[in-house]
Amino acid sequence: MMDPEKRMQDYLQKIAAGPRLSKDLAEEEAEDALAMILDDQISEVRSGVFLIAARMKLETLAENIGYWRALQNRVNPVTINLEQLLQIADPFDGFQRIPYFGFYAIPVIAQLGLPVYGHSALPLPPKFGITFEEILQKHYKVAEGKQRLELLEKYRFSYLSTSNTLPQLEKLRSLRTEIVKRPMLATLEKILLPVQARKNILATTYFHRGYETALTEIGKLSDFDKVIVGNGMEGTTLFGVHKEAKVFIQEKSEDAEQNNLSLKTLYNEETAQLIAEAHEELKQAESNLETIIRMGEKALKTGQGPASIQIASQAGTLAHLSGLFENAQEGFKKATAVLESGKVYESFMSWINNAKN
Secondary structure (H helix, E strand, O other): OOOHHHHHHHHHHHHOOOOOOOOOOOHHHHHHHHHHHHOOOOOHHHHHHHHHHHHHHOOOHHHHHHHHHHHHOOOOOEEOOOOEEEEEEOOOOOEOOOOOOHHHHHHHHHHHOOOEEEEEOOOOOOOOOEOHHHHHHHHOOOOOOOHHHHHHHHHOEEEEEHHHHOHHHHOOHHHHHHHOOOOOHHHHHHHOOOEEOOEEEEEEEOOOOOHHHHHHHHHHHOOOOEEEEEOOHHHOOOOOOOOOEEEEEEEOOOOOEEEEEOHHHHOOHHHHHHHHHHHHHHHOOOOOHHHHHHHHHHHHHHOOOHHHHHHHHHHHHHHHHOOOOOOHHHHHHHHHHHHHHOHHHHHHHHHHHHHHO
């Protein structure tokens, strides 16, 4: 086999020849190219050129599958003694427009009876918005480490970072910052499996039309039993609140089924109005870390305020789509009840204190 730099040179000659002359890579070539980048076998300049050229050419499905294999093959999934497990993978570049409380929905989903974890990283380009990992490290002072994985089995919820689940990907942070725009990594880092239960569910997102196909087709090849992919608010897994969301559900090796989710299709008229009013109120609030913490903790403590309504909506909908409830209305009602009980706040703060030790 040719040395890595020569192989990369050949791949670049294929994909970086301009809009008319560029050629697609075979699945195996795409896997090999990204594998060499992840394993630090290629110069940073060529790595950056490849990531830019791959996105500008537009990736084929075969290429995306190859890139995903390169990533997933460098993850060592940890087996956990849980019947089922939901992973929430919001965009790793975060959110910044409207306050979003997905971080606090995670312990609520666990309280409803569905073990869950968030998979994220410290903010990445181009948005450098707020992520689960930033909330944990910057505000709660929870360091990265294996203790978070141990706490998943104990508390039935946790937050994992790519710095632990796939360090080779984290090492590309400075390169991705220089690239500015999103490479294909931004799509594929959201469909990695770092923890394996007996049944594995993924809730993730797409922003640009077409990438839902790559994610659901990769879902067929992955160890996820169900993949839920939708275009929620600001690219998150908050589906159907700000507008109708197209959500694709793919199970095992079956083709994905499209669902059009909106307040009208998910809830009764009273609940839909309540969620819509809460969303309008949140649009007036400043979306920063301080606001997220203040309103999120209040929601977990008291079950009151617009943040609690958004959290109950997201928790109830994702639990429903995962198969826990017959409909989102039932999920919303149950989530509201556990928030009002204050039990979620106690469990969440206990997790935080244990994660620091």
